[in-house]
Structure formats: structure tokens, C-alpha cells
Amino acid sequence: MPATVGDFVVPGDVIADLNSLNGVTLTGPGLHSHEEHNCLLVTRAGTLCFKSPNIYWVEGLQKRYYPKKGDLVVGIVTKKAGNIMKVDIGSSELACLPLLAFEGATKKQKPDLQVGDVVYARLLSAHREMESELVCVDSYYKAGKLGPLSSDGFVMTINLNFVNRLLDFNCPLLHTLGKKYVFEVAIGMNGKVWINSHNVNDTLNLMIALLAAEQESIDNVTKVCRQLM
Amino acid sequence: MNVIDDNNLLMRKVNCKLDILSRPDGSVLLSQGDTVVIAGVYGPIEVKTQKMLINKASVETFYRPKSGTPGIGDRLYESIIQNICETSLVSALYPRSSIVVIIQEMQNYGGIISCAVNACCFALLNSGIDMKFLVASASCALDDKGVFHLDPDKLLSDKAKANFVFVFDNIAKRIIASHTSGSFNLAQYEEALELCKKACDAIFDFYKTKMKNEIANKV
Numbered sequence: 001m002p003a004t005v006g007d008f009v010v011p012g013d014v015i016a017d018l019n020s021l022n023g024v025t026l027t028g029p030g031l032h033s034h035e036e037h038n039c040l041l042v043t044r045a046g047t048l049c050f051k052s053p054n055i056y057w058v059e060g061l062q063k064r065y066y067p068k069k070g071d072l073v074v075g076i077v078t079k080k081a082g083n084i085m086k087v088d089i090g091s092s093e094l095a096c097l098p099l100l101a102f103e104g105a106t107k108k109q110k111p112d113l114q115v116g117d118v119v120y121a122r123l124l125s126a127h128r129e130m131e132s133e134l135v136c137v138d139s140y141y142k143a144g145k146l147g148p149l150s151s152d153g154f155v156m157t158i159n160l161n162f163v164n165r166l167l168d169f170n171c172p173l174l175h176t177l178g179k180k181y182v183f184e185v186a187i188g189m190n191g192k193v194w195i196n197s198h199n200v201n202d203t204l205n206l207m208i209a210l211l212a213a214e215q216e217s218i219d220n221v222t223k224v225c226r227q228l229m
Numbered sequence: 230m231n232v233i234d235d236n237n238l239l240m241r242k243v244n245c246k247l248d249i250l251s252r253p254d255g256s257v258l259l260s261q262g263d264t265v266v267i268a269g270v271y272g273p274i275e276v277k278t279q280k281m282l283i284n285k286a287s288v289e290t291f292y293r294p295k296s297g298t299p300g301i302g303d304r305l306y307e308s309i310i311q312n313i314c315e316t317s318l319v320s321a322l323y324p325r326s327s328i329v330v331i332i333q334e335m336q337n338y339g340g341i342i343s344c345a346v347n348a349c350c351f352a353l354l355n356s357g358i359d360m361k362f363l364v365a366s367a368s369c370a371l372d373d374k375g376v377f378h379l380d381p382d383k384l385l386s387d388k389a390k391a392n393f394v395f396v397f398d399n400i401a402k403r404i405i406a407s408h409t410s411g412s413f414n415l416a417q418y419e420e421a422l423e424l425c426k427k428a429c430d431a432i433f434d435f436y437k438t439k440m441k442n443e444i445a446n447k448v
Binding site: 008010011012030032041043044045046047059060061062063064066092093128129159161217 | 254255271272273274275276283317319322323324325326327354355356357359360361362363398399400436437440441443444446447
């Protein structure tokens with residue numbers, strides 16, 4: 001029985017009668033091509049979603065981060081050799097970050113980063129056959145928000161599904177926290193979050209708030225935020 | 230043959246709890262009657278250079294008995310589960326990495342292989358690793374009088390003339406694995422196959438309802 005949009009699907013289900021634009025259908029995580037024409041095979045459990053005109057994906061649980069090109073991630077420097085650093089971004093292998101991929105870096109003047117430091121970087125390439133590569137500049141060689149993060153901050157790991165919820169434009173959580181506390185936050189698509197505020201007490205409170213919200217449903221979080229606003 | 234009517238042909242009660250461990254990417258505690266296992270899945274994670282495969286993920290399974298180190302029998306379970314995992318996973322999506330499945334036996338009161346396979350599939354589903362299809366396993370025993378008992382407990386399967394374990398996929402209910410012991414004829418084998426196939430439908434439904442609840446709460 002073919003699944004339709006909005007259904008709960010499990011691996012092995014087939015989606016037929018796809019909407020395509022000029023013969024092209026875009027598929028996101030959890031969907032793969034099927035032997036039959038105009039069909040897709042589901043490979044993850046979750047809700048089947050569709051965005052007009054031709055995008056399909058499965059919204060389900062994801063635990064381990066899998067690098068994707070263009071993702072903004074928070075990583076921890078774990079090795080340093082010559083001009084290249086190895087950064088732990090929570091995926092199956094360490095990503096490499098060249099020391100020259102920082103704004104204004106030259107062979108003589110390199111950023112001062114040590115093992116254990118935290119960086120906010122963008123994934124330049126993420127092929128499954130190759131080591132993923134990070135950069136801390138955009139295509140104009142400007143740092144923007146990217147680069148080393150202050151060691152005064154605090155790094156915590158949250159659920160990947162919660163990252164997507166936090167980054168949702170409609171999610172009022174960070175906005176509400178911003179009314180009470182003055183803080184900086186860097187949310188990586190890999191589930192690592194860096195928080196910094198004026199004092200340790202505030203940082204810890206923010207951490208507890210995020211951990212508490214992680215366990216709650218979206219509706220509950222929105223309701224609590226509305227009451228506080 | 231009706232699976233529901235006959236008392237011999239009833240499955241023991243299946244129960245599960247997802248995400249019981251914090252460190253693995255997917256974990257489940259699954260009980261079938263008094264047989265209980267915990268399964269944990271890590272993956273895709275870093276792999277040792279000797280075990281690295283350049284075209285697909287290497288799948289490693291570990292079966293831990295209640296106490297002591299794994300023996301020869303446990304190694305057999307390990308290899309059965311490993312073969313099943315390798316067939317059901319889309320391992321080509323994760324080259325140069327490994328997927329580790331750990332099964333911890335908690336209580337063994339018969340049908341441990343079936344229970345372990347089902348727990349393993351559940352844990353993989355929970356971890357969000359891509360799979361080609363789901364697998365479900367059911368076992369049955371044939372006693373001296375030629376009567377079939379679905380999902381036998383330890384007493385029944387020890388006394389039985391023959392024991393069968395089958396694993397099916399959820400697309401066309403094809404056989405993924407078949408493990409038998411004892412003496413039986415072809416007709417009895419086929420009858421056992423049909424019996425287990427029917428029982429597996431209930432397990433697929435169970436997977437679906439449990440995962441649906443889990444995802445509704447988390448996403």
C-alpha cells in the first residue's frame with residue numbers, strides 16, 4: 001500500500017505517484033530511489049513531509065550527526081599538526097580545518113588556537129568517501145559570525161531534533177530567554193551548543209533551561225514562553 | 230489456521246521501552262514473555278583501520294550473556310544477528326565507518342534469538358540509521374505429538390522434537406534468515422514457516438505503533 005504525505009512511514013514503505021517539476025523530484029533524508037519508475041523507498045521511520053512543488057523528506061529521529069555541505073557546526077579542536085587542525089564535530093570522523101581558512105590568516109600570521117578550543121565553522125565539503133572540511137570564512141574571505149569561540153563560554157550537547165526546533169523561526173524559546181538574560185549563543189547543526197553570558201550563574205541557568213526544554217513538546221515550550229513574555 | 234484462537238499458537242506478551250540508555254545512539258529494552266534483552270546501537274562511528282571498508286559500513290555485533298564472557302553459543306547468535314543487520318541496513322550510505330550493535334541478555338526463558346533480532350531491529354530504527362526494510366523474528370516448536378507451539382518458552386523448546394526460528398522482512402514477507410534444530414519433514418517446515426509469518430505481522434504493527442508514539446513526542 002503506497003504511503004501518502006503526512007503518514008507515519010517505516011523503512012520498506014514505498015511512495016508512489018510523486019510530484020515532479022520538469023521530471024525532477026528532490027528527496028531529503030530517509031528516502032531513496034526505488035526500482036520502479038516514479039517511486040521512492042523509505043529508509044527511516046518518521047512522518048512523510050512534502051513541500052510544493054517537488055520536495056519530499058522524512059521527519060524522524062536522528063541521533064548521530066552526519067555531515068552535510070553548508071552546515072554551520074560547533075567543533076572542538078582535538079589535534080593540531082602543521083597548518084591543519086582536526087576538529088571533533090560529533091560525526092564518525094574528525095573534520096579538518098586549515099589554519100589558513102580564517103579571516104586575515106597568512107602563513108606567517110595564523111590564528112592562535114590550541115587543542116580544546118571551540119570553533120564555529122561551516123562545512124565546505126562533506127563527501128561520505130572523504131574527510132569533511134571546515135572553513136571559518138565565507139566566499140568573500142570574511143569571517144562574519146564564524147571563527148574561534150571564547151573559552152569563557154560553555155559547550156553542551158543537545159538532541160539533533162531539538163536543534164532543528166531551536167532554529168525554527170517560529171520557536172519563541174531563545175527570544176524569551178533573551179528578555180531575561182543577556183547572552184551569546186552559537187548553535188551547531190551537529191548538536192553542540194556554545195553559550196556565553198556575563199556570569200557563570202546565568203550561563204548555567206540558560207543551560208538548565210535548554211535541557212528542560214529539550215524534554216518538552218513544542219506546544220508546551222511555546223505555552224510557557226507565552227506566559228513569560 | 231487461526232493464530233488467535235488456539236492457545237498453543239499465541240505469542241507471549243511483547244513489551245518495550247525505547248531510549249533506556251543515554252550513551253548509545255539507539256537503545257531498547259525488549260521483553261517477550263519472560264525473555265528480556267537490551268539492545269544498543271552506535272553508528273555510524275569511527276572504525277579501526279583494519280576493519281575499514283571503503284565501499285560500505287562495517288557492521289559489528291556483540292552478544293553479551295547474563296554473566297561471564299561470551300561462549301561458542303553466544304558467538305553463533307552474534308553471527309546470526311550480524312548477517313541480519315548487514316542485509317537490512319543500507320550500509321553503502323556510510324562507507325569508512327562502522328555500525329556497532331550490542332545485545333545484552335537480561336533473562337533467557339526461551340526464544341532468545343527471536344527476541345534479540347527484534348530488539349536489534351528496534352534499536353536500529355530508534356537510532357535513525359537508514360534501513361532497506363524492517364525485520365521481525367518469530368520462533369516455534371514442534372512437540373512429540375506433532376503439535377506446533379508458537380513462541381515457546383524454555384520448558385517447551387527443551388522438550389520439543391524440533392525448533393524453528395524465522396526472520397522476515399516487511400516488504401513482501403520474504404525469509405531473511407531461518408534457523409532450525411531437531412528432526413522434522415518438509416511439510417512441517419512449511420507449516421512452521423506459515424505460522425511464524427503470521428506471527429510476524431503483529432511484531433511489525435508493534436514496531437510501527439511504538440515508533441509513532443516515540444516520534445510524536447520527540448519531533
